[in-house]
Amino acid sequence: xxxxxxxxxxxxxxxxxxxxxxxxxxxxxxxxxxxxxxxxxxxxxxxxxxxxxxxxxxxxxxxxxxxxxxxxxxxxxxxxxxxxxxxxxxxxxxxxxxxxxxxxxxxxxxxxxxxxxxxxxxxxxxxxxxxxxxxxxxxxxxxxxxxxxxxxxxxxxxxxxxxxxxxxxxxxxxxxxxxxxxxxxxxxxxxxxxxxxxxxxxxxxxxxxxxxxxxxxxxxxxxxxxxxxxxxxxxxxxxxxxxxxxxxxxxxxxxxxxx
Amino acid sequence: xxxxxxxxxxxxxxxxxxxxxxxxxxxxxxxxxxxxxxxxxxxxxxxxxxxxxxxxxxxxxxxxxxxxxxxxxxxxxxxxxxxxxxxxxxxxxxxxxxxxxxxxxxxxxxxxxxxxxxxxxxxxxxxxxxxxxxxxxxxxxxxxxxxxxxxxxxxxxxxxxxxxxxxxxxxxxxxxxxxxxxxxxxxxxxxxxxxxxxxxxxxxxxxxxxxxxxxxxxxxxxxxxxxxxxxxxxxxxxxxxxxxxxxxxxxxxxxxxxxxxxxxxxxxxxxxxxxxxxxxxxxxxxxxxxxxxxxxxxxxxxxxxxxxxxxxxxxxxxx
Amino acid sequence: xxxxxxxxxxxxxxxxxxxxxxxxxxxxxxxxxxxxxxxxxxxxxxxxxxxxxxxxxxxxxxxxxxxxxxxxxxxxxxxxxxxxxxxxxxxxxxxxxxxxxxxxxxxxxxxxxxxxxxxxxxxxxxxxxxxxxxxxxxxxxxxxxxxxxxxxxxxxxxxxxxxxxxxxxxxxxxxxxxxxxxxxxxxxxxxxxxxxxxxxxxxxxxxxxxxxxxxxxxxxxxxxxxxxxxxxxxxxxxxxxxxxxxxxxxxxxxxxxxxxxxxxxxxxxxxxxxxxxxxxxxxxxxxxxxxxxxxxxxxxxxxxxxxxxxxxx
Numbered sequence: 001x002x003x004x005x006x007x008x009x010x011x012x013x014x015x016x017x018x019x020x021x022x023x024x025x026x027x028x029x030x031x032x033x034x035x036x037x038x039x040x041x042x043x044x045x046x047x048x049x050x051x052x053x054x055x056x057x058x059x060x061x062x063x064x065x066x067x068x069x070x071x072x073x074x075x076x077x078x079x080x081x082x083x084x085x086x087x088x089x090x091x092x093x094x095x096x097x098x099x100x101x102x103x104x105x106x107x108x109x110x111x112x113x114x115x116x117x118x119x120x121x122x123x124x125x126x127x128x129x130x131x132x133x134x135x136x137x138x139x140x141x142x143x144x145x146x147x148x149x150x151x152x153x154x155x156x157x158x159x160x161x162x163x164x165x166x167x168x169x170x171x172x173x174x175x176x177x178x179x180x181x182x183x184x185x186x187x188x189x190x191x192x193x194x195x196x197x198x199x200x201x202x203x204x205x206x207x208x209x210x211x212x213x214x215x216x217x218x219x220x221x222x223x224x225x226x227x228x229x230x231x232x233x234x235x236x237x238x239x240x241x242x243x244x245x246x247x248x249x250x251x252x253x254x255x256x257x258x259x
Numbered sequence: 260x261x262x263x264x265x266x267x268x269x270x271x272x273x274x275x276x277x278x279x280x281x282x283x284x285x286x287x288x289x290x291x292x293x294x295x296x297x298x299x300x301x302x303x304x305x306x307x308x309x310x311x312x313x314x315x316x317x318x319x320x321x322x323x324x325x326x327x328x329x330x331x332x333x334x335x336x337x338x339x340x341x342x343x344x345x346x347x348x349x350x351x352x353x354x355x356x357x358x359x360x361x362x363x364x365x366x367x368x369x370x371x372x373x374x375x376x377x378x379x380x381x382x383x384x385x386x387x388x389x390x391x392x393x394x395x396x397x398x399x400x401x402x403x404x405x406x407x408x409x410x411x412x413x414x415x416x417x418x419x420x421x422x423x424x425x426x427x428x429x430x431x432x433x434x435x436x437x438x439x440x441x442x443x444x445x446x447x448x449x450x451x452x453x454x455x456x457x458x459x460x461x462x463x464x465x466x467x468x469x470x471x472x473x474x475x476x477x478x479x480x481x482x483x484x485x486x487x488x489x490x491x492x493x494x495x496x497x498x499x500x501x502x503x504x505x506x507x508x509x510x511x512x513x514x515x516x517x518x519x520x521x522x523x524x525x526x527x528x529x530x531x532x533x534x535x536x537x538x539x540x541x542x543x544x545x546x547x548x549x550x551x552x553x554x555x556x557x558x559x560x561x562x563x564x565x566x567x568x569x570x571x572x573x574x575x576x577x578x
Numbered sequence: 579x580x581x582x583x584x585x586x587x588x589x590x591x592x593x594x595x596x597x598x599x600x601x602x603x604x605x606x607x608x609x610x611x612x613x614x615x616x617x618x619x620x621x622x623x624x625x626x627x628x629x630x631x632x633x634x635x636x637x638x639x640x641x642x643x644x645x646x647x648x649x650x651x652x653x654x655x656x657x658x659x660x661x662x663x664x665x666x667x668x669x670x671x672x673x674x675x676x677x678x679x680x681x682x683x684x685x686x687x688x689x690x691x692x693x694x695x696x697x698x699x700x701x702x703x704x705x706x707x708x709x710x711x712x713x714x715x716x717x718x719x720x721x722x723x724x725x726x727x728x729x730x731x732x733x734x735x736x737x738x739x740x741x742x743x744x745x746x747x748x749x750x751x752x753x754x755x756x757x758x759x760x761x762x763x764x765x766x767x768x769x770x771x772x773x774x775x776x777x778x779x780x781x782x783x784x785x786x787x788x789x790x791x792x793x794x795x796x797x798x799x800x801x802x803x804x805x806x807x808x809x810x811x812x813x814x815x816x817x818x819x820x821x822x823x824x825x826x827x828x829x830x831x832x833x834x835x836x837x838x839x840x841x842x843x844x845x846x847x848x849x850x851x852x853x854x855x856x857x858x859x860x861x862x863x864x865x866x867x868x869x870x871x872x873x874x875x876x877x878x879x880x881x882x883x884x885x886x887x888x889x890x891x
Contacts, residue, residue, distance in 0.1 A: 043449070044449040044451055044452060045420075045449060167447060170310035170311055170476060171310070171476065171517060171520040171521060172310070172516060172517065172520040174520070174526070175520040175526040175527060178526050179526065197448075197449035197450065198450075198522070199450055200521070200522035200523055201522045201526075203522065204522040204523075204525065204526050205526075237451055238449075238450055238451055239450075241450040241451045241453070241454035241455075242450035242454075244454050
């Protein structure tokens with residue numbers, strides 16, 4: 001049984017009093033994500049991938065079609081957004097922000113237990129305990145993004161929707177976040193819907209992927225097939241553009257090791 | 260190599276530049292750029308590569324004289340032998356040196372049509388009124404905007420992000436500058452658009468053989484467009500090398516770490532923890548994160564060494 | 579743009595309708611019996627029961643409220659605001675006789691405040707941090723804080739009594755206009771200067787201004803063409819509101835200078851319980867306010883094309 005299933009889902013946005021403007025953000029998309037898999041969703045800005053992410057999270061209702069989740073608890077579906085600074089209330093300390101979900105949903109009543117769990121997760125994401133007393137503005141984007149991941153892990157999610165989690169971060173930090181997400185997937189078995197426009201990043205992270213263009217899901221498959229044997233014209237364009245400039249060859253200077 | 264003398268015409272020279280932003284009152288931040296020396300020759304295409312916060316945009320703003328007020332600047336910027344600063348002599352800023360800014364979203368005045376903003380530049384040059392339209396039309400076509408008249412009549416908020424970026428490109432190239440400073444032209448773009456921008460830039464530069472200073476964190480864009488790369492870390496340059504040597508022969512640990520972090524090389528995250536050597540502010544700026552550091556790295560600042568003609572590194576461990 | 583104008587006009591009409599309803603109800607909300615008030619005005623204080631009833635019947639005050647309202651609105655549309663209880667004059671003509679004075683004062687104050695406030699704001703912003711900037715800001719603050727009546731008396735003492743340059747009060751010549759305008763303009767100029775300075779400083783930080791500087795545009799062009807238009811937006815809104823208040827008549831200033839404006843009329847008619855006149859004044863003030871507000875919104879749309887066309891392409 002799939003963890004997430006979209007059946008012919010569409011999402012239309014309407015506006016205007018006299019003159020009706022209609023924007024079809026998502027057009028008849030059908031998709032399945034299995035438990036434990038990392039699925040990549042690619043496309044240009046405006047292709048509808050973020051909207052699809054919100055539909056997968058249940059933040060929006062589709063205009064037509066159905067979204068099915070293979071989980072019992074709505075807390076099992078969680079998301080990470082592009083801007084880590086937007087994910088935290090700048091007026092609350094990190095410690096408070098992390099305890100909040102546990103308290104609000106009445107998950108762990110004992111304060112000691114909460115502290116212990118938070119400590120465990122901080123360890124997992126690689127953030128020191130001293131950050132608990134700090135404010136979001138005092139931390140870097142990479143640190144905050146890791147804390148965002150820690151925060152959703154407190155709720156034991158089965159499905160994580162990561163909407164361009166690394167786009168605002170630098171390359172070395174990107175690498176850390178991706179590594180972390182893969183660790184989370186390996187340890188907890190949570191599925192990840194990884195939304196990004198960076199083909200190389202997606203290729204290094206996922207097994208299966210889909211490409212969106214103009215609201216439609218134009219092609220789905222194993223990432224290596226999409227890259228090596230693209231079928232749809234837009235997929236070909238997308239892949240070709242991403243690979244067009246110089247390919248980065250492996251390092252010859254092994255004396256320096258792998259860093 | 261040997262004794263061949265190549266006389267390069269130095270277009271832009273930045274000498275010992277240090278820029279400090281003011282936090283509050285008498286409190287000055289750690290310098291954004293520190294003791295920087297970099298030069299662009301006529302016809303050269305140079306890339307300044309580094310992460311965000313490394314100070315790359317600060318260099319661009321310092322050259323253009325648009326640093327925020329309350330900024331302390333030391334050092335010299337020399338253009339074609341003439342010293343320039345924020346009160347640039349007429350006819351250089353915007354005409355011989357142009358900046359294609361990073362934030363296309365807010366770089367056009369929202370209350371004026373795009374055409375007016377372009378025409379104001381023409382007015383500065385004294386282009387006679389009847390000729391302006393035609394010049395603008397052909398310029399917009401050069402940057403591959405299909406309906407120039409519509410774009411000229413539009414307000415910025417009516418244009419898409421991509422169109423705005425092209426208008427900014429047009430603004431930059433309109434007056435046939437000698438040096439173009441492009442600040443992160445590919446930031447946040449999907450592969451198709453990114454390639455479009457890169458190819459357009461390459462095309463435009465080839466037409467008139469202008470010099471380029473490309474500021475980016477996108478190493479592949481640097482390789483695509485430029486001949487020389489300088490790597491920047493926290494306000495200082497750490498390595499300078501020709502693009503042809505970048506992938507195989509980069510030597511500075513930071514350059515290598517950056518290359519290794521890219522997805523094609525397996526997203527190697529690196530320790531980021533260094534070897535526990537403390538500096539007290541005296542040694543190499545990278546020592547805190549460097550896995551190759553040795554005690555001398557914490558005591559002395561490394562000096563530039565040429566490990567190959569045209570390839571310089573600033574590191575104790577290398578060479 | 580067309581649909582924007584239509585929507586603004588519709589909003590204005592709805593506001594006016596609402597105001598008319600409230601003005602109508604004013605009479606019934608005031609303690610006392612309207613019929614009795616009218617009767618007293620007509621027959622003197624020793625009014626008897628049957629006289630009140632007669633008034634009630636003839637004025638239609640025994641009809642249901644809704645009917646009375648409709649009758650009132652129909653009169654309104656014919657520009658008939660009723661008659662003053664005191665001197666039986668038509669309210670409309672009373673107001674019309676006072677309106678020119680109020681308009682004159684409002685316009686001259688507005689002009690003065692703009693002439694003083696806009697340059698002050700621009701200079702203060704451009705010369706931020708200098709002594710000139712501090713001086714201008716203190717003067718602006720004084721303009722906003724100083725009570726109108728105090729300033730009036732000060733000016734009267736200095737210019738009318740001591741220096742004998744201007745008349746103490748009255749209406750008719752340019753000299754009469756000077757002091758009241760200055761007093762009213764002081765507050766608005768101070769506000770304009772402060773607001774414009776803050777707004778301009780913010781605009782000057784924007785990316786598009788830096789880009790314009792980087793493109794080599796001259797400083798004056800950047801200031802006047804690129805920055806000012808953007809900076810005026812919030813200022814226009816606030817000034818619009820203030821001028822609306824001016825149009826409703828500034829009671830105190832008019833009283834001090836004996837300026838025959840709407841404010842004084844309203845004050846006097848409140849004292850004498852002349853409620854048709856009060857109603858008329860309130861209605862006219864509100865209408866001026868709404869009209870002015872709508873004008874401000876249209877000016878706003880002219881200044882800021884984003885409002886004109888939303889994000890359509």
